[in-house]
Amino acid sequence: QVQLVESGGGLVQTGGSLRLSCAVSGGTFTTGAMGWFRQAPGKEREFVAAITWRGGITYYADSGKDRFTISRDNGKMTVDLQMNSLKPEDTAVYYCAADPRGASSDAENYDDWGQGTQVTVSS
Numbered sequence: 285q286v287q288l289v290e291s292g293g294g295l296v297q298t299g300g301s302l303r304l305s306c307a308v309s310g311g312t313f314t315t316g317a318m319g320w321f322r323q324a325p326g327k328e329r330e331f332v333a334a335i336t337w338r339g340g341i342t343y344y345a346d347s348g349k350d351r352f353t354i355s356r357d358n359g360k361m362t363v364d365l366q367m368n369s370l371k372p373e374d375t376a377v378y379y380c381a382a383d384p385r386g387a388s389s390d391a392e393n394y395d396d397w398g399q400g401t402q403v404t405v406s407s
Contacts (some may be wrong), residue, residue, distance in 0.1 A: 286396040288380050293401030295316035296370055300405070306380030306398060309355050313337045317387035318356060318363040319394055322403075323338040331389035332378070333365060343351040347373075370405045377402050 306318065321335035333354040334343045342354050351401040353366040363380055378401050381394035387392070 286337065286382055288382060288396055288398035290378065290380050290398045290401040293378060293403045295404045295406065297406050298371060300370050301366070301368045302370065302403060304367070304378055304380075306363045306365075306405070308361040308363065308382065311382065311384075311396075313358075313361070313382070313384075316382065316384040317384060318320060318354075319381045319389075320354060320365045320376075320378060320393055321381060321394075322378045323400075324373075324376040329379070329391050331390075331391070332350075333381075334387040334389065335363065336387050341387065342387065345389065356392060367403070369404075372405050372407045374401075375405050 289307045317334050317336045320332040323329040325389045333352045334357050345373050347399050351369045356363045380398045381397040383394045
């Protein structure tokens with residue numbers, strides 16, 4: 285059973301930074317990808333970034349491009365999301381998710397999800 289546990293959320297001022305981490309266990313991830321998604325109150329879950337386990341190929345939504353960096357540590361089985369220059373509109377619950385087939389921006393393609401971590405950016 286795959287387990288994903290996010291950490292690192294919190295309250296930060298506009299322009300600040302946070303680093304989210306997702307610990308992955310219970311599966312073998314030599315292929316496939318990990319993604320970060322977010323959901324703000326009253327809004328649909330949206331794609332933030334993804335990274336493949338093999339090769340570390342990264343993908344970003346336009347909203348986080350040039351501000352967010354996704355990385356993975358195959359040995360530690362962790363996936364991090366470094367978020368800089370945060371804006372109030374980045375406020376959301378952030379989820380990590382696992383897709384055994386490959387990187388995708390479509391949440392429907394991800395089989396396993398963490399419980400989420402709250403990120404709040406104050407203005």
